[in-house]
Amino acid sequence: MRDTVDRQRRAFWLKHLHRWHWISSAVSLVVLLLFSITGFTLNHAARIEASPHVERHTATLPDALLKQVARPGAKSAPLPAPVVAFVAANTGAPVDGRAGDWSDDEVYVSLPRPGGDGWVSIDRETGDVQYETTDRGWLAYLNDLHKGRNTGPVWSWFIDVFALACIVFAFTGLLLLKMHAGQRGMTWPMVALGFVLPVVLALIFIH
Template sequence: MVSFTILLFFAVSGLTLNHADWFTSGKEVVTKDSGSVNLKWVNQADTNKLNKLQIVEFFRGKHEVKGALSDFRIDDREVSLTFNGPGYLADSFIDRETGKYELTTTRFGAVAVINDLHKGRDSGKAWSWIIDISAVLMTLVSISGIILICFIKKKRLSGFIIAAVGTLVCYLIYKLFVP
């Protein structure tokens, strides 16, 4: 049943990935916020002394920003932060002179979350393990099916013929239609 659940998830998310236009039209929600951070956090000549953790936790606490910090850039005029998660993106730009910031948060909807989980994008180490374990389970189920067909004399030949035809059809479709 675990393999069934895994197979169902990856089958459905494979369909939503392959036909994203069917499922994602108008589903994203964008919110914008602004405010100011403590000027001491961003207005220092030595950018190595900026307390990055304090800035990140400010946005997590005040605006409930989620996802992993994927980018933290500092230049002469601004500090920019990007947070990514499955179906989620948050960008913040902080003016280093004034401490004023603009935060844009985009939620792409449930289908985007499923698609990102399918690909393992922005989903963290734990989800990466789930994908790996799922792949191993599906491989074992597939191999056990091949082994079982070997022991059923009446179905063995037709089973292997069907497997070979399926493999050949997939290969031909790939060769004919994939540039």
């Protein structure tokens, strides 16, 4: 009777562990592959050449708009809406809702993004507008997704959910290893190797 109960309990846990294991693996499969590849490219970033593409655009604010940036303002504040519309129409710079750094002689708006960078500078005396954008390519874009650099809160939340799915995948895999360890003698030596090897390498080679 006890053997029957034990088998039923084992079958119950195996069923649910397998279910959560494959669900978590399915959810995280593509992104885990992406993060593994970009982990490799980040580790060899110095050996992978990039050819940044830089574009520059210029414009000049009309007098009516120049007055809006010439007046005193906070050290950090968005550009006035009419100035935003003019800059976007004449340079293509996406400055809407972006806070600018207001100094005595210019307003500087930083426009970082995954895989590239950009900035807008407006001279508060002459009204000269300069917009520069740098595109470092798709590999830099993927690397920045890996790091969560300039990706915004939604991608950050996605990484958290993905990390949780990976934890579920690893933990259910460990429990499945435990349940099958009796028939696979190398289970725990291999698990121990996976733990000991990085520790030994860190202690010996990382200073």
